[in-house]
């Protein structure tokens with residue numbers, strides 16, 4: 497099945513708020529030879545960006561945007577289990593959003609990609625207090641922390657979390673990877689926040705992380 501056809505069908509399902517149609521589109525695509533990585537990167541992500549554009553230009557209500565987000569989260573969760581993962585590779589990642597950051601779909605995608613490659617992933621989702629993240633890194637003996645930031649106003653929160661990770665003797669060697677749309681626009685922010693590296697999307701993140709924790 498052509499990926500553009502999958503996108504059109506999926507986006508239409510989001511537009512009309514039809515969860516079943518969205519799910520069957522994703523399942524048909526997987527059955528028709530589209531890979532899960534392609535589905536995430538070339539269908540779900542651009543469809544959510546398009547939802548954002550419609551909301552920003554008053555063509556979508558907040559309710560339509562919330563519904564589209566809920567549908568995409570549900571579809572991701574349902575198709576994920578049907579895909580084979582790589583056997584465990586002995587690497588562990590904790591993934592989180594920061595401070596008041598509620599945008600969690602991007603870091604969910606990153607987490608799923610890592611799990612598919614055999615990483616053990618502890619996905620904490622949105623709105624995490626730094627001390628809890630540090631404790632989780634310690635208790636899981638994590639190799640890598642993934643921090644997601646969608647709103648540029650959260651730069652200081654990310655910086656503070658990274659400082660807290662570096663200050664704790666038990667976690668100071670954990671590699672820190674940051675990502676999200678403001679960082680994609682200005683990748684140099686990642687260094688100013690004290691991160692080890694950044695990646696512009698879930699696919700690129702895997703390649704860079706494998707090198708960073710090798």
Ligand code: B12
Nearest residue numbers: 544548597598599600601602642643644674675676697698
């Ligand atoms: C869904 C959504 C919401 C939902 C989020 C629900 C949830 N459970 O996630 C809700 C309703 C909560 C929300 C709220 C708000 N939102 Co909003 N939202 C969106 C929307 C439509 C989709 C986000 C999404 O899922 N994108 C798809 C994912 C897959 O893409 P991604 O996040 O970019 O992730 C990829 C990469 O960036 C990267 N990446 C991401 N994180 C990480 C981390 C690491 C470590 C790495 C390596 C890579 C990486 O890899 C990911 C996968 O490839 C976007 C539109 C958009 N352009 O994204 C607006 C958008 C982000 N929101 C916006 C705004 C303004 C808001 C609000 C301020 C609105 C308001 N007035 O209340 C609030 C702020 C809430 C908060 N405090 O966080 C603006 C931001 C504008 C800006 N430049 O700052 C956007 C762009 C909409 C717009 N066009 O105006 N939002």
